[in-house]
Amino acid sequence: MSDEYIIxxxxxxxxxxxxxxxxxxxxxxxxxxxxxxxSKEDSDECVNDTYARAWKAIPPNRPNKSGL
Structure with a gap:
């Protein structure tokens, strides 16, 4: 699965x-x-929070690979 597809x-x-x-x-x-x-429980929560933040940020922002 490519990053572009996921984005x-x-x-x-x-x-x-x-x-x-x-x-x-x-x-x-x-x-x-x-x-x-x-801590497994804290790690699960952290990762889920990361997914939620990505969900909220895309859109309106489209990440670019160049980091610029």
Missing amino acids: NLYWERSEKAIYETTLVYGRYCHKIAMNVLA
Whole structure:
């Protein structure tokens, strides 16, 4: 699954965007959260909050890969 495809799902307000994000980035996000928080419950909440913030930010903002 490409990042562009996932961003387009967010842009279309498709709930599938969260599902696809979880498939691609879920393990990575949970690993980072666990390294910082050392609690499964807190890590789950942190990752879910991250998905919610992405949902709220896209649209109106479209991320670009260049970081500019």
